[in-house]
Amino acid sequence: MTHRAGIAGFGLVVAFLATSSSPVLAELASLGDDALSDVSGQGGIYLSGDVSINEMGGPVENYHFGRCDDATRKCGARLAWRLKETGGWMVLDDIRGNFSFEGLTLRVRHVDSGFGGDGELFNRDVLELGLPNTVRFNDVHFKIAASNTARPTDPGFLQTDIFTVEMRGEVVMEGNLLVFPTGNP
């Protein structure tokens, strides 16, 4: 079967991704200002703002879902999927939180230099997602669970919460994410 080949139709290169860990690909160094000056083109966008999920709750209000100020209800979003036709459901439950940033950039860029000489050989266009230096996470929260029904309101609903993830604070995200196609389209 060649199903996987279909999914691998594009490549992702993280030019320099540093959170609290080491750079992912050390040979792909960040471009200096000289190299950046060779990048022709205006346009592109610099985005500032924030994204939130179920900040105050979602649109469903029943005996299971409700507003976030109601301790007897879940106010987060729920994502369920199943891998077998007659099997149970994996669940990302009670998803909520928000994050904010300044400096997420998006543009199309031609790479033909830099990257320790690899850029000259590369010589093509990429979609560049410039990561903001700092992303502030606020009360990001979700649970991994397993359930016997897709909906928590279905008859006989049972669910086992496996673990919960909570995240807050600042995360340093530097560098660019370069997206380009590889392989046979």
Place this chain on the structure above:
Amino acid sequence: MMRQTIVAGLTTLLLPLPVSADLKRLDDNAMADIQGQSGITLEMDVGVSADRVSYYDDGQGVHLEGFRVGSSVTPDAPAHHEITIDVGQDASLNLDYLVEDRRIEFGDVRLAGAPDVSMGGLFLDQSLQGSLTMRSGGATGHGYTFDTAYTMTGGRLGYRTNGNEVFLDDITLTVEALGTTLDVVGNTLTLNSPSVVGSLDVGAIRYSGNSLNHGRSTDATTGALLPSYGGLSLDYDLSSRTDLTAGGRSGEGLRIDHETTIHSANFLYRDDTHALALRDMSGRYQISDLRLDVDHDWKGRPALALTLGTLEGDLHIGAIEMGANGKSIGQVNVSFLFQDQVFNGRTYTNAVYLQGGGHPDAGPQGLRMAAEWSLSLADLSYTEDGNRVIFSGLQSWGQGDITVNVTRDETRNGTRFYDGLRIGFDGVKAGYRINGLKVGDENAPLQGGTELLLALGFYPAYEFEMGGHITLAPGGATGEGLTVNSDIQLHSGKAAVIAAPYDEGSGEIPQKGLWLTEVEYDGHVRDMTLDVTDEGLVLGTGESWSTMDIGNVRVGDKNSGGSFGRLVLQKFEKGSTMTIVPGGAGDVCAGGVGSSASACAASGGIWQQRGDEGITIRLKQLLAPADGSGRKNAIAWETNRSSDASGNAVNGTGTQLVLNDIYTSDGGDFDGDGRDDNTFGIRTDLAVDVYQTKVVKKTDGADSLGVTGNRGDEKIMDSSVAQGYRYVANPTPEEILDRPLGFAVKAESRFKELSINRVDLVHPVGGTQTAIYGIKMQNFDIKANLTATPIP
């Protein structure tokens, strides 16, 4: 007083036009005979008919057939006219006139070279009362000067094809034009109107699909009032100049040069008791070298040809108001220049070739316009609460046939038609592109930002071949309004999702971007209503379905950029709505959480009061489950395709990832009909504003424009420095007021339940295997508050 009844008199038809070929200068002897009398009153019952009135240009003719002047009330009866003629002390000729219930019409316009088809008929009904004063003089001293004022009431202006008609009903028009001059300068007839002031009111725009009806507000069979698209009102104060010169683009014909200045104007579209208003308008336009010929189009078809040299102008709309309280979304300015230009290596011009026929299956009457256009440059700017965003460098080009028919709900000659005014597209190859956005003023750097409007289907550049139709029927969801039925097919499309500028200041360059190419689109809309309501402008779709087959998603160049593969998007919606509401995001906590300034600041956010103006677009998308006929919501991504002899990927030969049968629901069957309810859908509110934002320097040193600063410094606008901004480590409250403006979009999407029936992996030989047996997403409320500025 002398009374005279004249049965026919073409002269009177030209009233109230300020020009009349039969109104010759009176010589002094004649004047002497008339002065001192109280004038002449002519009472006339005018009835004129002619089988054909023809115009020939270089031996090629166009015929107005079935020409008639008479009563608009009683068929075959004449129309009553009263004209009082007087000569003033200054030797001016004064006419006071009254025209009652007159109809001027012709049943058909037919080109001599295409006798089997025709363009359809026009009719004008009117009652007139007014005056015309004419004296010698003009602008040169050797012409004429006119003063005219008149009021038209009970007017109708209609277009009829194959027994169906659309007409403006209950027209009231007032015009006062003082000091209009008519001169012959060299070989040019010059009409100069320094002041034209007036108003127009159209009570209703009506449609009839009953061939027994002709120029009546009510149906001849049922007696009911004919359905209406709504009404219009316009008032204006303008001046204009028109030059007419003999000679067409080739041989005989007519050359027209014209310019108009709109000193002030207001426009209203009325839907029942609600209005969409364009207020405080002003502007100008200039037409240069417009030629009228009877000629042939680029395919050699006989046509009445209108070919243009240039058209340029600008329009300012001070406020666009809608909703219950007439709230404004802001100001709009448009500047435009139509002229010949090369696009994609081909020179496009501006021309319309009018031909008979319309859609070939709709009947012998209809209008076919073989059109070519070249919008060389346009800027569209939007200002709200004093802040401005410019959609800069808009260009458009195209060529193809546009057909116009008035049709009724029927299948005729194998083609499905709908009630209303049908605008058809036949082999239209067209495109448009914008250079980018500029926020603030014309000198601002180009930036992106249209990416934030993708949810509305806005692409910054698009080329396509188009066929299909849009049919506009009268009546909205309630009462007046519009109902739209359409079937549109696009071929060989190239649409930009992200687009870099096509001109960065040094001439045209290939436009880089993220492109959807080799696009084949087939879209259908049924019973989409358009109404103006208390809330704003509401579009409600009965049913819509489409397939967008994107041959390649390319990055870089639209023709040669690397491809991510093929993407097929299928949509099927029932009962979706879109509402355009005046007012933007209002108060926003950017980068934080909180509904008050203090709570926002405490969370680390910036409290923004984005003002009263702006636009909010509310979408409710009800995704319907697959209905078994192939209509569904699905996304397929195909890669690893085989190539043909030309190296092009062959669709269907690769492997596919398919999100199959995506639909919304309310999360259960609450009304007990055996199916999950689907009334909530995906609700998205998009609020668009132009507002300040925080821009932080990402690296130490100089930015792309050479302005230095340290990482983390804020960009502060400062007109006293060379690039118009500087970087500040710790901005003061005063400096914070000078943060840069951005294109601000606040979006909120909510849905109760979104399901994907299955996720399939498809192999061209091995067939389909299901990877995921169902995905259910429940209770989502996602908010994104993003402001786009140029990359420093």
